[in-house]
Protein backbone atom coordinates (compact mmCIF):
# COMPACT_ATOMS: atom_id res chain seq x y z
CA UNK A 1 0.00 0.00 0.00
CA UNK A 2 1.48 3.36 -1.11
CA UNK A 3 0.76 6.17 1.34
CA UNK A 4 2.89 9.08 0.11
CA UNK A 5 1.01 11.67 -1.93
CA UNK A 6 1.92 12.92 -5.39
CA UNK A 7 2.50 16.67 -5.88
CA UNK A 8 -1.07 17.25 -7.14
CA UNK A 9 -2.96 15.99 -4.03
CA UNK A 10 -0.26 17.49 -1.79
CA UNK A 11 -0.94 20.87 -3.35
CA UNK A 12 -4.72 20.43 -2.93
CA UNK A 13 -4.22 19.51 0.71
CA UNK A 14 -2.26 22.70 1.34
CA UNK A 15 -4.94 24.78 -0.32
CA UNK A 16 -7.90 23.08 1.40
CA UNK A 17 -6.17 23.38 4.79
CA UNK A 18 -5.40 27.07 4.22
CA UNK A 19 -8.99 27.76 3.10
CA UNK A 20 -10.30 25.96 6.16
CA UNK A 21 -7.99 27.75 8.60
CA UNK A 22 -8.45 31.20 7.10
CA UNK A 23 -12.04 31.25 5.87
CA UNK A 24 -14.10 28.53 7.52
CA UNK A 25 -12.98 27.89 11.10
CA UNK A 26 -12.95 31.62 12.03
CA UNK A 27 -16.59 31.85 10.88
CA UNK A 28 -17.84 28.57 12.31
CA UNK A 29 -19.41 30.05 15.43
CA UNK A 30 -21.02 32.79 13.32
CA UNK A 31 -22.49 30.10 11.04
CA UNK A 32 -24.13 28.15 13.85
CA UNK A 33 -25.23 31.33 15.66
CA UNK A 34 -26.89 32.53 12.44
CA UNK A 35 -28.83 29.27 12.12
CA UNK A 36 -30.03 29.59 15.70
CA UNK A 37 -30.92 33.27 15.59
CA UNK A 38 -32.27 33.95 12.10
CA UNK A 39 -36.07 34.01 11.77
CA UNK A 40 -36.21 31.01 9.43
CA UNK A 41 -33.89 28.23 10.67
CA UNK A 42 -34.06 26.55 7.25
CA UNK A 43 -32.67 29.57 5.42
CA UNK A 44 -29.02 29.39 4.34
CA UNK A 45 -26.81 31.77 6.40
CA UNK A 46 -26.06 34.74 4.19
CA UNK A 47 -22.31 34.37 3.88
CA UNK A 48 -22.37 30.68 2.92
CA UNK A 49 -23.13 31.07 -0.84
CA UNK A 50 -20.29 33.58 -1.13
CA UNK A 51 -17.89 31.22 0.67
CA UNK A 52 -18.93 28.37 -1.63
CA UNK A 53 -18.40 30.57 -4.67
CA UNK A 54 -14.91 31.44 -3.45
CA UNK A 55 -14.02 27.76 -2.94
CA UNK A 56 -15.32 26.99 -6.40
CA UNK A 57 -13.40 29.80 -8.08
CA UNK A 58 -10.23 28.49 -6.41
CA UNK A 59 -10.86 25.02 -7.87
CA UNK A 60 -11.58 23.50 -4.44
CA UNK A 61 -14.84 21.98 -5.63
CA UNK A 62 -16.21 18.44 -6.15
CA UNK A 63 -12.81 17.12 -5.07
CA UNK A 64 -14.31 13.72 -4.18
CA UNK A 65 -15.35 12.97 -7.74
CA UNK A 66 -12.87 10.64 -9.46
CA UNK A 67 -13.75 12.04 -12.87
CA UNK A 68 -11.45 14.30 -14.90
CA UNK A 69 -14.41 16.01 -16.60
CA UNK A 70 -16.45 16.99 -13.56
CA UNK A 71 -14.09 16.53 -10.59
CA UNK A 72 -10.34 16.71 -9.97
CA UNK A 73 -9.57 13.07 -10.84
CA UNK A 74 -8.17 12.19 -7.40
CA UNK A 75 -8.07 8.60 -6.15
CA UNK A 76 -9.67 7.76 -2.79
CA UNK A 77 -6.20 7.52 -1.22
CA UNK A 78 -5.47 11.02 -2.53
CA UNK A 79 -8.84 12.40 -1.46
CA UNK A 80 -8.59 10.95 2.10
CA UNK A 81 -6.47 13.74 3.66
CA UNK A 82 -8.59 16.40 1.95
CA UNK A 83 -11.83 14.91 3.31
CA UNK A 84 -10.18 14.62 6.72
CA UNK A 85 -9.31 18.33 6.62
CA UNK A 86 -12.90 19.20 5.63
CA UNK A 87 -14.27 16.96 8.39
CA UNK A 88 -12.73 19.22 11.04
CA UNK A 89 -15.79 21.46 10.78
CA UNK A 90 -19.34 20.18 10.45
CA UNK A 91 -20.24 22.71 7.76
CA UNK A 92 -16.96 22.68 5.76
CA UNK A 93 -17.80 19.76 3.40
CA UNK A 94 -20.70 21.82 2.07
CA UNK A 95 -18.43 24.80 1.33
CA UNK A 96 -16.40 22.54 -1.00
CA UNK A 97 -19.53 20.85 -2.48
CA UNK A 98 -18.31 17.54 -1.03
CA UNK A 99 -21.18 16.87 1.39
CA UNK A 100 -23.62 13.97 1.76
CA UNK A 101 -25.94 12.96 0.24
CA UNK A 102 -25.24 15.12 -2.84
CA UNK A 103 -21.79 13.58 -3.35
CA UNK A 104 -23.19 10.05 -3.39
CA UNK A 105 -26.11 10.99 -5.64
CA UNK A 106 -23.74 12.72 -8.06
CA UNK A 107 -21.47 9.66 -8.27
CA UNK A 108 -24.56 7.52 -8.87
CA UNK A 109 -25.88 9.73 -11.66
CA UNK A 110 -22.45 9.96 -13.23
CA UNK A 111 -22.20 6.18 -13.43
CA UNK A 112 -25.79 5.13 -14.00
CA UNK A 113 -27.81 8.21 -14.96
CA UNK A 114 -29.20 8.65 -18.48
CA UNK A 115 -27.96 11.54 -20.64
CA UNK A 116 -31.19 13.38 -19.82
CA UNK A 117 -30.79 12.80 -16.02
CA UNK A 118 -27.20 13.99 -16.20
CA UNK A 119 -28.08 17.14 -18.08
CA UNK A 120 -31.13 18.09 -16.01
CA UNK A 121 -30.01 16.99 -12.51
CA UNK A 122 -26.34 16.05 -12.31
CA UNK A 123 -24.92 19.21 -13.88
CA UNK A 124 -26.77 21.67 -11.61
CA UNK A 125 -25.92 19.46 -8.62
CA UNK A 126 -22.22 19.61 -9.46
CA UNK A 127 -22.49 23.34 -10.12
CA UNK A 128 -23.93 23.75 -6.61
CA UNK A 129 -27.17 25.25 -8.00
CA UNK A 130 -29.46 22.58 -6.51
CA UNK A 131 -29.42 20.00 -3.71
CA UNK A 132 -30.72 16.45 -3.44
CA UNK A 133 -31.80 13.73 -1.01
CA UNK A 134 -31.56 9.95 -0.82
CA UNK A 135 -34.66 8.13 0.48
CA UNK A 136 -34.31 4.48 1.38
CA UNK A 137 -35.04 3.97 5.12
CA UNK A 138 -38.63 3.53 6.26
CA UNK A 139 -40.32 4.15 9.63
CA UNK A 140 -42.28 0.89 9.46
CA UNK A 141 -39.50 -1.46 8.31
CA UNK A 142 -36.17 -2.35 9.94
CA UNK A 143 -34.04 -0.52 7.41
CA UNK A 144 -30.74 -2.15 8.43
CA UNK A 145 -31.88 -4.76 5.94
CA UNK A 146 -32.20 -2.96 2.60
CA UNK A 147 -34.08 -5.95 1.16
CA UNK A 148 -36.79 -5.59 3.81
CA UNK A 149 -38.26 -2.30 2.60
CA UNK A 150 -41.93 -1.97 1.67
CA UNK A 151 -42.42 1.22 -0.41
CA UNK A 152 -43.30 0.28 -3.97
CA UNK A 153 -42.13 1.46 -7.40
CA UNK A 154 -44.72 -0.17 -9.64
CA UNK A 155 -44.31 -0.31 -13.42
CA UNK A 156 -47.50 0.70 -15.27
CA UNK A 157 -47.05 0.95 -19.05
CA UNK A 158 -44.63 3.78 -19.64
CA UNK A 159 -44.95 5.04 -16.04
CA UNK A 160 -43.53 4.13 -12.66
CA UNK A 161 -45.70 4.80 -9.59
CA UNK A 162 -44.24 5.31 -6.11
CA UNK A 163 -46.16 4.60 -2.92
CA UNK A 164 -44.82 4.49 0.63
CA UNK A 165 -43.21 6.41 3.43
CA UNK A 166 -39.51 7.13 3.92
CA UNK A 167 -37.65 8.85 6.74
CA UNK A 168 -34.30 10.28 7.75
CA UNK A 169 -34.14 11.68 4.23
CA UNK A 170 -31.07 13.91 4.68
CA UNK A 171 -31.03 17.18 2.78
CA UNK A 172 -34.74 17.62 2.09
CA UNK A 173 -35.06 20.65 4.36
CA UNK A 174 -32.61 22.65 2.26
CA UNK A 175 -34.35 25.44 0.32
CA UNK A 176 -32.45 24.39 -2.84
CA UNK A 177 -33.32 20.67 -2.60
CA UNK A 178 -34.97 19.78 -5.93
CA UNK A 179 -34.95 16.00 -6.25
CA UNK A 180 -34.71 12.79 -4.25
CA UNK A 181 -33.45 9.37 -5.24
CA UNK A 182 -36.10 7.00 -3.86
CA UNK A 183 -35.92 3.21 -3.60
CA UNK A 184 -39.06 1.15 -4.23
CA UNK A 185 -40.07 -2.47 -4.61
CA UNK A 186 -40.73 -3.35 -8.26
CA UNK A 187 -40.40 -7.14 -8.52
CA UNK A 188 -41.59 -8.64 -5.17
CA UNK A 189 -41.11 -12.24 -6.37
CA UNK A 190 -37.57 -11.76 -7.70
CA UNK A 191 -34.33 -12.60 -5.91
CA UNK A 192 -33.80 -10.30 -2.86
CA UNK A 193 -31.15 -8.29 -4.68
CA UNK A 194 -33.08 -7.65 -7.89
CA UNK A 195 -36.44 -6.52 -6.45
CA UNK A 196 -35.84 -2.81 -6.04
CA UNK A 197 -35.58 0.18 -8.36
CA UNK A 198 -34.15 3.63 -7.71
CA UNK A 199 -36.32 6.45 -9.02
CA UNK A 200 -35.29 10.07 -9.51
CA UNK A 201 -38.21 12.07 -8.11
CA UNK A 202 -38.47 15.85 -8.64
CA UNK A 203 -39.75 17.15 -5.30
CA UNK A 204 -42.54 19.16 -6.93
CA UNK A 205 -44.16 15.98 -8.31
CA UNK A 206 -47.80 15.63 -7.09
CA UNK A 207 -48.03 13.11 -4.20
CA UNK A 208 -44.67 13.98 -2.58
CA UNK A 209 -45.20 15.41 0.88
CA UNK A 210 -42.71 16.29 3.63
CA UNK A 211 -44.54 15.12 6.76
CA UNK A 212 -42.13 16.38 9.43
CA UNK A 213 -38.53 17.18 10.19
CA UNK A 214 -36.52 14.99 12.60
CA UNK A 215 -33.56 15.67 14.87
CA UNK A 216 -30.56 13.84 16.35
CA UNK A 217 -30.47 14.52 20.10
CA UNK A 218 -32.25 17.79 19.30
CA UNK A 219 -29.84 18.78 16.46
CA UNK A 220 -31.87 19.31 13.30
CA UNK A 221 -28.90 19.75 10.96
CA UNK A 222 -30.32 22.94 9.49
CA UNK A 223 -30.51 24.00 6.74
CA UNK A 224 -30.29 20.48 5.25
CA UNK A 225 -32.32 18.60 7.83
CA UNK A 226 -33.69 15.08 8.08
CA UNK A 227 -37.28 14.50 6.99
CA UNK A 228 -40.04 11.96 6.99
CA UNK A 229 -41.61 12.00 3.54
CA UNK A 230 -44.70 10.30 2.13
CA UNK A 231 -45.07 9.28 -1.52
CA UNK A 232 -48.70 8.78 -2.54
CA UNK A 233 -49.46 7.64 -6.06
CA UNK A 234 -46.42 9.54 -7.36
CA UNK A 235 -46.48 8.93 -11.11
CA UNK A 236 -43.40 9.51 -13.27
CA UNK A 237 -42.28 8.37 -16.72
CA UNK A 238 -40.20 5.13 -16.60
CA UNK A 239 -37.25 7.22 -17.73
CA UNK A 240 -37.13 8.46 -14.11
CA UNK A 241 -35.66 5.08 -13.08
CA UNK A 242 -31.89 5.23 -12.55
CA UNK A 243 -30.23 2.42 -14.50
CA UNK A 244 -32.76 -0.36 -15.05
CA UNK A 245 -35.77 -1.47 -12.99
CA UNK A 246 -34.57 -4.09 -10.47
CA UNK A 247 -30.99 -2.76 -10.35
CA UNK A 248 -31.64 -0.47 -7.36
CA UNK A 249 -30.00 -2.60 -4.67
CA UNK A 250 -26.80 -3.06 -6.66
CA UNK A 251 -26.55 0.60 -7.67
CA UNK A 252 -27.19 1.72 -4.07
CA UNK A 253 -24.46 -0.60 -2.76
CA UNK A 254 -21.99 0.78 -5.31
CA UNK A 255 -22.88 4.30 -4.26
CA UNK A 256 -22.69 3.53 -0.53
CA UNK A 257 -19.07 2.28 -0.79
CA UNK A 258 -17.58 5.73 -1.51
CA UNK A 259 -20.23 7.40 0.71
CA UNK A 260 -19.19 5.27 3.69
CA UNK A 261 -15.49 5.83 3.24
CA UNK A 262 -15.99 9.59 2.83
CA UNK A 263 -17.90 9.79 6.11
CA UNK A 264 -15.12 7.84 7.87
CA UNK A 265 -12.49 10.20 6.40
CA UNK A 266 -14.43 13.20 7.67
CA UNK A 267 -14.87 11.63 11.12
CA UNK A 268 -11.08 11.31 11.47
CA UNK A 269 -10.94 15.09 10.96
CA UNK A 270 -13.70 15.65 13.52
CA UNK A 271 -11.85 13.47 16.05
CA UNK A 272 -8.64 15.47 15.33
CA UNK A 273 -10.51 18.68 16.05
CA UNK A 274 -11.82 17.21 19.31
CA UNK A 275 -8.39 16.13 20.56
CA UNK A 276 -6.99 19.54 19.60
CA UNK A 277 -9.68 21.29 21.67
CA UNK A 278 -9.18 18.81 24.52
CA UNK A 279 -5.42 19.38 24.68
CA UNK A 280 -5.80 23.17 24.48
CA UNK A 281 -8.24 23.05 27.38
CA UNK A 282 -6.14 20.56 29.33
CA UNK A 283 -3.02 22.73 29.35
CA UNK A 284 -4.75 26.10 29.78
CA UNK A 285 -7.23 25.43 32.60
CA UNK A 286 -6.21 24.59 36.14
CA UNK A 287 -7.94 22.83 39.01
CA UNK A 288 -6.55 21.70 42.35
CA UNK A 289 -3.45 23.77 41.56
CA UNK A 290 -2.54 21.90 38.37
CA UNK A 291 -3.39 22.03 34.67
CA UNK A 292 -6.24 19.63 33.90
CA UNK A 293 -3.76 17.63 31.80
CA UNK A 294 -1.89 16.63 34.94
CA UNK A 295 -4.91 15.52 36.93
CA UNK A 296 -6.15 11.97 37.36
CA UNK A 297 -5.91 9.82 34.22
CA UNK A 298 -6.16 12.69 31.71
CA UNK A 299 -2.71 12.21 30.15
CA UNK A 300 -3.49 8.56 29.51
CA UNK A 301 -6.91 9.40 28.07
CA UNK A 302 -5.29 11.88 25.66
CA UNK A 303 -2.65 9.32 24.69
CA UNK A 304 -5.28 6.68 24.01
CA UNK A 305 -7.26 9.13 21.89
CA UNK A 306 -4.15 9.91 19.81
CA UNK A 307 -3.46 6.19 19.30
CA UNK A 308 -7.09 5.53 18.33
CA UNK A 309 -7.15 8.36 15.76
CA UNK A 310 -3.85 7.33 14.16
CA UNK A 311 -4.92 3.69 13.96
CA UNK A 312 -8.23 4.69 12.40
CA UNK A 313 -6.50 6.90 9.84
CA UNK A 314 -4.28 4.05 8.65
CA UNK A 315 -7.28 1.74 8.60
CA UNK A 316 -9.22 4.18 6.40
CA UNK A 317 -6.26 4.70 4.05
CA UNK A 318 -5.99 0.93 3.64
CA UNK A 319 -9.71 0.71 2.78
CA UNK A 320 -9.27 3.63 0.35
CA UNK A 321 -6.42 1.81 -1.37
CA UNK A 322 -8.58 -1.33 -1.65
CA UNK A 323 -11.46 0.74 -3.04
CA UNK A 324 -9.12 2.29 -5.62
CA UNK A 325 -7.57 -1.02 -6.65
CA UNK A 326 -10.43 -3.56 -6.53
CA UNK A 327 -13.64 -1.47 -6.45
CA UNK A 328 -16.57 -1.05 -4.10
CA UNK A 329 -18.01 -4.57 -4.18
CA UNK A 330 -14.69 -6.45 -3.80
CA UNK A 331 -13.63 -4.07 -1.01
CA UNK A 332 -16.95 -4.55 0.86
CA UNK A 333 -15.31 -6.17 3.91
CA UNK A 334 -12.70 -3.43 4.29
CA UNK A 335 -15.39 -0.75 3.91
CA UNK A 336 -17.50 -2.50 6.56
CA UNK A 337 -14.46 -2.76 8.87
CA UNK A 338 -13.95 1.00 8.90
CA UNK A 339 -17.70 1.73 9.04
CA UNK A 340 -17.87 -0.33 12.26
CA UNK A 341 -14.59 1.04 13.70
CA UNK A 342 -14.33 4.75 12.87
CA UNK A 343 -17.66 6.16 14.15
CA UNK A 344 -17.11 4.25 17.43
CA UNK A 345 -13.57 5.68 17.67
CA UNK A 346 -14.84 9.21 16.97
CA UNK A 347 -17.58 8.85 19.61
CA UNK A 348 -14.96 7.88 22.21
CA UNK A 349 -12.51 10.68 21.35
CA UNK A 350 -15.21 13.35 21.18
CA UNK A 351 -16.71 12.21 24.48
CA UNK A 352 -13.27 12.47 26.11
CA UNK A 353 -13.00 16.05 24.79
CA UNK A 354 -16.53 16.94 25.95
CA UNK A 355 -15.71 15.66 29.44
CA UNK A 356 -12.43 17.57 29.70
CA UNK A 357 -14.38 20.75 28.93
CA UNK A 358 -16.70 20.16 31.86
CA UNK A 359 -20.21 21.58 31.40
CA UNK A 360 -18.95 23.89 28.65
CA UNK A 361 -18.41 20.81 26.48
CA UNK A 362 -22.15 20.17 26.47
CA UNK A 363 -23.01 23.75 25.55
CA UNK A 364 -23.28 25.62 22.25
CA UNK A 365 -20.08 27.54 23.02
CA UNK A 366 -17.98 24.70 21.58
CA UNK A 367 -18.59 22.52 18.51
CA UNK A 368 -18.18 19.38 20.64
CA UNK A 369 -21.80 18.66 21.55
CA UNK A 370 -22.86 18.87 17.89
CA UNK A 371 -19.84 16.73 16.96
CA UNK A 372 -20.84 14.11 19.54
CA UNK A 373 -24.36 13.94 18.11
CA UNK A 374 -23.03 13.71 14.53
CA UNK A 375 -20.55 10.94 15.36
CA UNK A 376 -23.16 8.97 17.31
CA UNK A 377 -25.57 9.15 14.38
CA UNK A 378 -22.91 7.73 12.07
CA UNK A 379 -22.97 4.47 14.01
CA UNK A 380 -26.43 4.03 12.46
CA UNK A 381 -26.35 5.79 9.08
CA UNK A 382 -25.78 3.48 6.11
CA UNK A 383 -26.40 0.51 8.41
CA UNK A 384 -25.68 0.02 12.13
CA UNK A 385 -22.38 -1.35 13.44
CA UNK A 386 -23.80 -4.87 13.72
CA UNK A 387 -24.59 -5.14 10.01
CA UNK A 388 -21.01 -4.18 9.14
CA UNK A 389 -19.56 -6.54 11.73
CA UNK A 390 -21.69 -9.25 10.09
CA UNK A 391 -20.06 -8.55 6.70
CA UNK A 392 -16.57 -8.67 8.25
CA UNK A 393 -17.30 -11.93 10.06
CA UNK A 394 -18.82 -13.52 6.94
CA UNK A 395 -15.74 -12.64 4.88
CA UNK A 396 -13.39 -13.92 7.57
CA UNK A 397 -15.22 -17.21 8.14
CA UNK A 398 -15.55 -17.87 4.42
CA UNK A 399 -11.80 -18.54 4.37
CA UNK A 400 -12.31 -21.72 6.39
CA UNK A 401 -13.94 -24.97 5.28
CA UNK A 402 -17.09 -25.90 7.21
CA UNK A 403 -17.64 -29.28 8.86
CA UNK A 404 -19.61 -31.80 6.76
Ligand SMILES: Cc1cc2nc3c(=O)[nH]c(=O)nc-3n(C[C@H](O)[C@H](O)[C@H](O)COP(=O)(O)OP(=O)(O)OC[C@H]3O[C@@H](n4cnc5c(N)ncnc54)[C@H](O)[C@@H]3O)c2cc1C
Nearest residue numbers: 134135136137142143144168169170377381382383384386
Ligand atom coordinates in the same frame (compact mmCIF):
# COMPACT_ATOMS: atom_id res chain seq x y z
C1 LIG B 1 -28.54 11.19 11.09
C2 LIG B 1 -29.09 10.12 10.19
C3 LIG B 1 -29.14 10.35 8.83
C4 LIG B 1 -29.69 9.38 7.99
N1 LIG B 1 -29.77 9.65 6.64
C5 LIG B 1 -30.41 8.79 5.84
C6 LIG B 1 -30.65 9.11 4.47
O1 LIG B 1 -30.25 10.16 3.98
N2 LIG B 1 -31.37 8.23 3.72
C7 LIG B 1 -31.84 7.05 4.24
O2 LIG B 1 -32.46 6.30 3.50
N3 LIG B 1 -31.62 6.71 5.54
C8 LIG B 1 -30.94 7.55 6.36
N4 LIG B 1 -30.75 7.24 7.67
C9 LIG B 1 -31.33 6.01 8.21
C10 LIG B 1 -30.29 4.92 8.50
O3 LIG B 1 -29.69 4.47 7.31
C11 LIG B 1 -31.03 3.81 9.27
O4 LIG B 1 -31.40 4.34 10.51
C12 LIG B 1 -30.16 2.59 9.46
O5 LIG B 1 -29.97 1.91 8.23
C13 LIG B 1 -30.76 1.61 10.49
O6 LIG B 1 -32.10 1.31 10.18
P1 LIG B 1 -33.21 1.42 11.32
O7 LIG B 1 -33.11 2.77 11.94
O8 LIG B 1 -34.51 1.04 10.74
O9 LIG B 1 -32.78 0.40 12.44
P2 LIG B 1 -33.26 -1.14 12.55
O10 LIG B 1 -33.06 -1.83 11.26
O11 LIG B 1 -34.61 -1.17 13.15
O12 LIG B 1 -32.17 -1.70 13.57
C14 LIG B 1 -32.22 -1.31 14.97
C15 LIG B 1 -31.12 -2.02 15.72
O13 LIG B 1 -31.26 -3.42 15.59
C16 LIG B 1 -29.98 -4.02 15.70
N5 LIG B 1 -29.68 -4.80 14.50
C17 LIG B 1 -30.09 -4.57 13.23
N6 LIG B 1 -29.54 -5.46 12.39
C18 LIG B 1 -28.76 -6.27 13.14
C19 LIG B 1 -27.94 -7.40 12.87
N7 LIG B 1 -27.79 -7.87 11.62
N8 LIG B 1 -27.26 -7.97 13.91
C20 LIG B 1 -27.42 -7.51 15.18
N9 LIG B 1 -28.20 -6.47 15.49
C21 LIG B 1 -28.86 -5.87 14.50
C22 LIG B 1 -28.98 -2.89 15.86
O14 LIG B 1 -28.74 -2.65 17.23
C23 LIG B 1 -29.71 -1.74 15.23
O15 LIG B 1 -29.20 -0.48 15.63
C24 LIG B 1 -30.17 8.16 8.53
C25 LIG B 1 -30.09 7.94 9.90
C26 LIG B 1 -29.57 8.89 10.74
C27 LIG B 1 -29.52 8.64 12.22
